[in-house]
Amino acid sequence: MVGHGGRWRLYTRWPAKSRFVCRGHCITGGEAECPVRILGGISLASVATWLCVLLPSTFYFLVALPNVIRRWNPQPFFLLPLASLVLFVATVVFLLATCCSNPGIIPRRQLVLATGTRTNITALLGHDLLGPEGMVPSGDAIEDATKMVATGLRQRGYRWCHTCQIVRPPRASHCRDCDHCVMRFDHHCPFVNNCIGQRNYHFFIGFTTAAMLLAALVVPTLMWCLFANEVQQEGSKLAVAWLRLAALVGCYTMAGTALLLVVLWIYHLWLVLRGKTTKEHLTGRGALDISGEPTLCAPRGPQLFDPHAWVDPAVLTNSAASSSAVPSGGLAGLNLSHPPSSDSWRNEGAIDV
16 A cells, blocks of 8 residues: 555555555564465465464364264253364464464564654664664674674573564563564474464464364264264265375375374473473573563564554665664554563563574
8 A cells, every 4th residue: 555655555565575464453474485376475385384274174074973863862961062162272372373463573673663652662662773873784694693682681591683674572582484583483383384483372272272172072983973883883984995095185184284293282382381492491501580570471562563654765775774864753543652671572582592
């Protein structure tokens, strides 16, 4: 959308690989591995996730569940269908929320300059993303890592991102797939086509939990329905050899997927109990005190940019612009008015990865 003076909505000129959908209300990742063009470039892994949820659930609700109720007559009769429906809805809602929510994106330098939100973001994070006032990055990664990050911040784990040209908090990291820094970055997940970070980790855990419980209902019921002797004796079409073989492969594939999901859920439960992210664990670097910022029970934190803000494309594309070139006042309509506090979303005392 073009606005007054040739300005554009931020989500239409987003300078990273992640993409906005639904007119800027949802954002999904930049996963480009095996994209499905007919679906707008969504990764094949993400399509496989949706198929693993929708196809078995459809067969379960239309065929298997009615068969179970008719044969076993569970009491109360509505309990199993209701529990199944609640778990299915929860799985889909959490999956959508994980796929289409902001994982905690930290706006890169040109975004802060184009929207004029330097002061407000500084108040939220407790430090200046753009570095010391009046200083401009030179473009040399080693030089900027020293001069653009104050000594006190560097000792607490703050680091310079030479791609985004910002001072990022200790537990933030730059995602190569989406091409931006993410607060308390956990990992980039191609199966949900999004980064997993501070603002959607809760949704990710909710999805894996709901999907695991749903699989515990769906997979055994489907296998009983497809292969139980009393069902086959009714002249089921599954008596056809090739159809039975396809069903057998499908059931064991679902069972294997469910088992992997359980392993993933146990791994993240272990991470939550230790207060670490996936990347912090896999990198194996020694962490400072992170007990004050849990991965699951911590607040999501505010969104640090407004995708519907009007921006000047000339300023947005000038990543080397001086931090003093654009006023650092607030942006109308952007909820970045939280006062600074001792926490200030600093992610202090954490590992830099």
